[in-house]
Amino acid sequence: MxxxxxxxxxxxxxxxxxxxxxxxxxxxxxxxxxxxxxxxxxxxxxxxxxxxxxxxxxxxxxxxxxxxxxxxxxxxxxxxxxxxxxxxxxxxxxxxxxxxxxxxxxxxxxxxxxxxxxxxxxxxxxxxxxxxxxxxxxxxxxxxxxYPRELAVAIVERDGAIDKFWRWQLLAERDNPVLLAREFLRMTSQLLSVLHAVNGRYCGHPLAFKRLDAMETELIHAPPNLAARLRTVFTSPPPEAAEALRQLIEETYDVLETRLPEVDVPRLRARFHTSRQPIDPPRSR
Missing domain, CATH: 3.30.460.10 (Beta Polymerase, domain 2)
Incomplete structure (x- = not known):
């Protein structure tokens, strides 16, 4: 003060x-x-x-x-x-x-x-x-x-389709921590944009907050222990970080289903679950 x-x-x-x-x-x-x-x-x-x-x-x-x-x-x-x-x-x-x-x-x-x-x-x-x-x-x-409900729905429709989650594995295998951090940041930004909208909190940029713990107290309808789990995403080895982020996104969709049922959450989940598998050359006989 x-x-x-x-x-x-x-x-x-x-x-x-x-x-x-x-x-x-x-x-x-x-x-x-x-x-x-x-x-x-x-x-x-x-x-x-x-x-x-x-x-x-x-x-x-x-x-x-x-x-x-x-x-x-x-x-x-x-x-x-x-x-x-x-x-x-x-x-x-x-x-x-x-x-x-x-x-x-x-x-x-x-x-x-x-x-x-x-x-x-x-x-x-x-x-x-x-x-x-x-x-x-x-x-x-x-x-x-x-906070207009129509505005919350519009923001969720814009940012709720968190896609290409599978890219974390690609970038980890290529040992590219710079682009991996960028992907985690992109998905975290979308996640926080959705949570601000669900909670009726205005947010010009979801990463403009100063303190994670203070932000968590404002987002009542959110995955539990949000701040600590976000820190895990950016401080843990890639597999653990990706799993922490995956769980946060899934739980955010759970919040959406309860708080904004007019949003087509199954469509958002389907896009999030879309994957791409690596392809190896066939073994020679």
Whole structure:
């Protein structure tokens, strides 16, 4: 908690400067600093929501050391990177109207847009700290409080088909740990995307979490001992790692059958079970 409190104090003048700028509807503190679980490695995430397109001068004015990340003539959102005596502050500027359109697309139409899901995650975690429309972010958070079932189904349909599991053996036999790790990471990413959706948790990228144990506490409907078993996948020899991942995927499909029965889980399982056998040349007679 001490890391979060210090960061809030350090960034407060910057937030106040943005909040007092003409055209700013609201300013939000986000990420681990807003949640209170920042550590000594944490940067600070800030959202600035505008009623109009900001100029580069307006974007850079509140802090003495700013590196612009997005050209002025590009579309919303725009990103800038501040340094406050070594403390990194990532600022995302967005039009309030663009946020509304994103909420309509993701929450209203159930479109599993990664950037939109990331925005919703940021809003849920965020704390409104100023601006001329003090209830704006609270209204967005109220909309996000109900996770649409249609959105969960759409995400599961997109990421639930975890295929080519058999490749782990191919890569292990070829002694290629780099590509093997990539395959385990791909399947773990799909697994966590599905579990976040089933649990009604917004997630722009399923591997964006900071702490496995904290993530596990949020995913109530999930295989037991999820964090410890995921560590096994990435710390054990290939056969044991593959078996641990296989069991996690099968148990995740069990959760799906209970929580989202409208999903065609047998089809997902069938795709997961699809295999390819190695072929040796016939023995000479």
């Amino acid at each position: 001490v890391h979060a409190e210090w960061r809030r104090t350090a960034v407060a003048p910057v937030l106040a400067a943005y909040a007092g700028t003409d055209g700013v509807d609201a300013v939000m503190l986000g990420g681990s600093t807003a949640r209170g679980d920042a550590d000594r490695w944490s940067d600070v995430e800030v959202g600035v929501f505008w009623s109009r397109r900001p100029t580069m001068t307006e974007r850079l004015a509140p802090a003495p050391s700013v590196r612009p990340g997005t050209p002025e003539d590009s579309g919303s959102p725009w990103y800038d990177y501040l340094s406050l005596d070594g403390l990194a502050v990532d600022v995302e500027h967005a039009l309030s109207s663009a946020v509304e359109e994103t909420l309509d697309r993701v929450l209203g139409a159930g479109v599993p847009d990664p950037s939109g899901l990331g925005l919703l995650k940021g809003l849920v975690d965020g704390r409104e700290l100023g601006g001329r429309r003090p209830d704006l972010i609270a209204g967005w958070q109220q909309r996000a409080a109900t």
